[in-house]
Amino acid sequence: MKASRLRFETGEYLARQAKTRKAMIDQGIDLLVIADPSNICWLTGYDAWSFYVYQCVVIGADAELFWFGRGIDAPAAHITTNLPDEDIVAYPDHYVQSADVHPTEYLAQVLKQRQLDRCRIGAEMDNYYQTYRGMHLLMECLPEASFVDSTALVNWQRAVKSPTEISYMRRAGEVIEKVYERVLEVAEPGIRKNDLIAEILHAGTRGTPEIYGDYAAIQPLISSGKEACACHLTWDDKPLQNNSGICLELAGAYHRYHCPVSRTLHFGTPPKKYRDIEAVILVAIELVLDMFRPGVRCGDIAEAFTQHIRRHGYEKDNRCGYSIGLSYPPDWGERTMSLRDIDDTPLEEGMCFHFMPGMWFDDWGFEITESLTVTPNGGQTLSQIPRHLFVK
Amino acid sequence: MKASRLRFETGEYLARQAKTRKAMIDQGIDLLVIADPSNICWLTGYDAWSFYVYQCVVIGADAELFWFGRGIDAPAAHITTNLPDEDIVAYPDHYVQSADVHPTEYLAQVLKQRQLDRCRIGAEMDNYYQTYRGMHLLMECLPEASFVDSTALVNWQRAVKSPTEISYMRRAGEVIEKVYERVLEVAEPGIRKNDLIAEILHAGTRGTPEIYGDYAAIQPLISSGKEACACHLTWDDKPLQNNSGICLELAGAYHRYHCPVSRTLHFGTPPKKYRDIEAVILVAIELVLDMFRPGVRCGDIAEAFTQHIRRHGYEKDNRCGYSIGLSYPPDWGERTMSLRDIDDTPLEEGMCFHFMPGMWFDDWGFEITESLTVTPNGGQTLSQIPRHLFVK
Numbered sequence: 172m173k174a175s176r177l178r179f180e181t182g183e184y185l186a187r188q189a190k191t192r193k194a195m196i197d198q199g200i201d202l203l204v205i206a207d208p209s210n211i212c213w214l215t216g217y218d219a220w221s222f223y224v225y226q227c228v229v230i231g232a233d234a235e236l237f238w239f240g241r242g243i244d245a246p247a248a249h250i251t252t253n254l255p256d257e258d259i260v261a262y263p264d265h266y267v268q269s270a271d272v273h274p275t276e277y278l279a280q281v282l283k284q285r286q287l288d289r290c291r292i293g294a295e296m297d298n299y300y301q302t303y304r305g306m307h308l309l310m311e312c313l314p315e316a317s318f319v320d321s322t323a324l325v326n327w328q329r330a331v332k333s334p335t336e337i338s339y340m341r342r343a344g345e346v347i348e349k350v351y352e353r354v355l356e357v358a359e360p361g362i363r364k365n366d367l368i369a370e371i372l373h374a375g376t377r378g379t380p381e382i383y384g385d386y387a388a389i390q391p392l393i394s395s396g397k398e399a400c401a402c403h404l405t406w407d408d409k410p411l412q413n414n415s416g417i418c419l420e421l422a423g424a425y426h427r428y429h430c431p432v433s434r435t436l437h438f439g440t441p442p443k444k445y446r447d448i449e450a451v452i453l454v455a456i457e458l459v460l461d462m463f464r465p466g467v468r469c470g471d472i473a474e475a476f477t478q479h480i481r482r483h484g485y486e487k488d489n490r491c492g493y494s495i496g497l498s499y500p501p502d503w504g505e506r507t508m509s510l511r512d513i514d515d516t517p518l519e520e521g522m523c524f525h526f527m528p529g530m531w532f533d534d535w536g537f538e539i540t541e542s543l544t545v546t547p548n549g550g551q552t553l554s555q556i557p558r559h560l561f562v563k
Numbered sequence: 564m565k566a567s568r569l570r571f572e573t574g575e576y577l578a579r580q581a582k583t584r585k586a587m588i589d590q591g592i593d594l595l596v597i598a599d600p601s602n603i604c605w606l607t608g609y610d611a612w613s614f615y616v617y618q619c620v621v622i623g624a625d626a627e628l629f630w631f632g633r634g635i636d637a638p639a640a641h642i643t644t645n646l647p648d649e650d651i652v653a654y655p656d657h658y659v660q661s662a663d664v665h666p667t668e669y670l671a672q673v674l675k676q677r678q679l680d681r682c683r684i685g686a687e688m689d690n691y692y693q694t695y696r697g698m699h700l701l702m703e704c705l706p707e708a709s710f711v712d713s714t715a716l717v718n719w720q721r722a723v724k725s726p727t728e729i730s731y732m733r734r735a736g737e738v739i740e741k742v743y744e745r746v747l748e749v750a751e752p753g754i755r756k757n758d759l760i761a762e763i764l765h766a767g768t769r770g771t772p773e774i775y776g777d778y779a780a781i782q783p784l785i786s787s788g789k790e791a792c793a794c795h796l797t798w799d800d801k802p803l804q805n806n807s808g809i810c811l812e813l814a815g816a817y818h819r820y821h822c823p824v825s826r827t828l829h830f831g832t833p834p835k836k837y838r839d840i841e842a843v844i845l846v847a848i849e850l851v852l853d854m855f856r857p858g859v860r861c862g863d864i865a866e867a868f869t870q871h872i873r874r875h876g877y878e879k880d881n882r883c884g885y886s887i888g889l890s891y892p893p894d895w896g897e898r899t900m901s902l903r904d905i906d907d908t909p910l911e912e913g914m915c916f917h918f919m920p921g922m923w924f925d926d927w928g929f930e931i932t933e934s935l936t937v938t939p940n941g942g943q944t945l946s947q948i949p950r951h952l953f954v955k
Contacts, residue, residue, distance in 0.1 A: 218797070220782060220893070222893050242880065242881065250790055264903070269901075296694065299691045302690060303694065303697075322662070366768075369764070369776075370765070372761070373761045373762070378757065401611065401641075403612045404611050404642070408775035489634065511657065513657060
């Protein structure tokens with residue numbers, strides 16, 4: 172059973188751990204408590220829907236590395252990681268969702284037993300899976316440790332993808348291709364939104380005979396008609412109306428790696444405003460794809476995009492993309508780089524982004540987006556989906 | 564567009580807000596900052612996949628009530644709530660996922676402008692969507708306020724469901740019935756796990772012609788063969804093997820309300836150990852269903868269950884159920900009551916639970932579970948799914 176689900180060669184995990192340790196040493200951190208499930212999976216392979224209770228991976232700047240979680244989830248750690256038994260540490264079940272005790276109090280005891288309580292500890296203080304109370308109690312229980320905010324320290328190590336990671340993201344790209352093929356087959360006026368989403372989830376989970384579809388970290392987003400002004404709605408059972416636009420934001424996923432792609436579909440002849448914005452966005456995509464080269468700054472891309480749409484009379488007051496990769500709910504973004512003017516990060520080969528030039532107006536919206544990887548020759552899209560307004 | 568997606572009558576939302584305010588007054592809390600998307604939705608109707616960035620609802624013990632979130636999500640607040648425009652407050656996009664600024668710093672300004680910064684503020688300090696950093700900055704920016712941990716204050720108000728809520732949970736029950744019908748139709752040795760999950764997601768999203776399927780807060784959990792010792796694994800593409808057991812933990816959902824139900828499926832004649840535990844668990848379910856009456860304590864049910872299985876030589880060292888209702892990822896539990904010996908909460912009519920007597924061993928597992936509502940005549944299940952080991 173040991174490590175029967177490991178998805179990368181052991182050497183790749185060791186390289187990730189070494190890279191993380193180097194960053195810790197550079198920042199003067201002795202011990203890192205990692206609660207972000209994406210970072211846990213990237214460092215060790217651990218993969219299970221157990222992040223609704225407290226869990227973490229603890230990594231030391233030298234040799235320490237252990238998984239800490241709920242007793243009933245230890246078997247998943249045996250199956251999905253190659254950590255030795257003694258480094259799969261479980262807390263008792265009465266610590267689960269209790270007002271009286273917290274798993275981080277138990278973690279503090281474990282750190283003391285391992286003599287890891289008199290050092291500089293980094294923690295992900297701005298992550299969904301590190302609550303205020305859990306952090307506060309850990310600090311209180313370890314008075315001889317000092318604490319530093321290491322939010323996104325590991326996320327940044329993930330920014331440049333390995334060849335195997337990129338191959339997984341391309342497989343996620345093949346999955347999302349299948350999804351949009353299915354959308355074009357079945358979408359028609361009158362069908363309930365949930366019936367279209369059922370086909371999307373079905374195609375996205377079947378994938379191809381060779382490539383399965385994993386779950387995406389964000390559920391399919393669909394907004395239609397006047398509701399297309401809102402970009403993060405999920406579905407209900409309202410029938411899709413003729414002569415209206417539908418925004419879809421969907422991702423293919425493979426081994427937790429994502430390829431998000433948005434498209435807009437219009438039933439009936441699209442009004443001129445759709446054709447106008449389509450033309451502007453398609454040129455914008457060509458323009459910025461060429462810019463995703465090593466050395467270009469995230470902000471350069473955002474500014475080029477903003478200037479381009481501004482010349483055509485459009486404004487977008489929100490970021491036009493973000494770094495992507497391995498993710499768990501609630502976000503398929505990597506929470507490091509954003510494509511916005513204030514982000515000075517220079518691109519490197521192997522980084523991956525969702526370029527997201529979605530535009531939302533008072534009573535409609537328009538989304539054509541691409542996921543891509545940075546190469547010396549510009550951005551290469553991770554999927555090949557017809558890039559235009561879909562009309563049926 | 565205003566409130567075009569509201570799912571309960573306005574009076575029901577007002578009653579929920581009044582109930583919450585009464586609890587606040589009882590606990591001496593002037594203002595509550597609610598970041599849990601389930602609580603936000605229950606109080607106002609707000610529903611969108613926007614919880615990957617900071618958002619909250621602020622409710623005062625007297626009249627105050629406003630939504631606070633990212634600019635591009637304000638349209639969803641207009642569509643899904645009936646809050647007046649001035650109570651839909653958006654923060655600028657450069658606050659999103661930034662290492663430099665945090666949305667709670669902006670929230671602090673809003674609270675000051677509304678003169679709500681010199682009072683006793685409750686916050687959900689142990690919730691996924693209230694990070695340490697966000698909480699810490701809010702406290703720092705509001706030096707004249709005092710803060711108290713109000714984790715689960717609203718969750719507790721949700722414990723007893725209204726007739727409309729129970730009708731939604733029964734609809735979720737009809738959705739999960741459709742899912743298991745489909746499982747029994749298509750599951751067979753040799754199909755890839757993801758292909759079975761594709762059918763599960765398809766059936767669970769289509770629902771029935773009258774009842775659509777919403778997304779469940781937890782993705783379908785499947786573990787098969789020796790991996791069935793691990794209860795929270797999701798799928799991969801490994802084919803299901805003949806002569807082996809498969810644990811499925813799935814939920815139907817409707818308007819964000821859940822009905823989770825687990826079943827075990829065995830391909831080929833099940834070994835005696837499956838039949839032995841099946842007999843014990845089926846009697847346990849009958850036994851405890853009869854106990855879900857007002858006044859019985861959560862702990863009484865857990866103890867009756869433990870004693871019953873112990874008489875047959877089994878032990879379960881984790882909780883055997885929890886409160887359910889309206890939920891968002893990562894958990895479909897309500898995070899209030901657990902069915903475990905230390906929980907003294909007395910049951911009330913209209914509470915809903917997932918009774919979860921799952922048992923996991925070294926190299927196999929067994930799950931037959933029911934979701935139910937508490938009535939004076941005992942627990943009524945929210946779905947009617949054949950209650951036995953499925954054999955194909």
